[in-house]
Amino acid sequence: GKILAQPNFRISKKTASAYNAALKHMRAKNYDTAILEMQKVAKMDERISGPWINIGVAHKELGDAAKAKTAFKQALKINPNNPYALNELAILEREDGQFEQAEKLYLKALSTYPDYKNAHLNLAILCDVYLRKIDCALDHYQEYLKLSGGEDKQVIAWMSQLKKQGS
Secondary structure (H helix, E strand, O other), X not given: OOOOOOOOOOOOHHHHHHHHXXXXXXXXXXXXXXXXXXXXXXXXXXXXXXXXXXXXHHHHHOOOHHHHHHHHHHHHHHOOOOHHHHHHHHHHHHHOOOXXXXXXXXXXXXXXXXXXXXXXXXXXXXXXXXXXXXXXHHHHHHXXXXXXXXXXXXXXXXXXHHHHHHO
């Protein structure tokens, strides 16, 4: 199902239109333009965290993890429970070797949105590869498979390997 990542309030048609136009730049991978357009949207309505998440993703795609982190943290100042911001920031924390911080962020995303399959997958990978918590990894791989229809052959293979290691 769809995750409601933003508190339920109305935004103006002008803001929605500008946001949709900025999203087109994101989809086209015109990240520099997308950043500029998302910044304009963020100024139009400071209550919404979505533009900051997209700014973070764009910076991440451009190879600037520091600016991406700053943007995700700004999104979390606006909406501390935004699962997308929590997940994206956790990925960067993991890449920086901050495994415990990454785990906390994934768990926070899942505490608010238990059906967020990407957070389950990313937490499973963290537990599997970095923390060596086999039960954690298996639980979250299983939940990911349940939420995604159970067809991910790579995840099934990873689970099989973990089960062999655990026995």
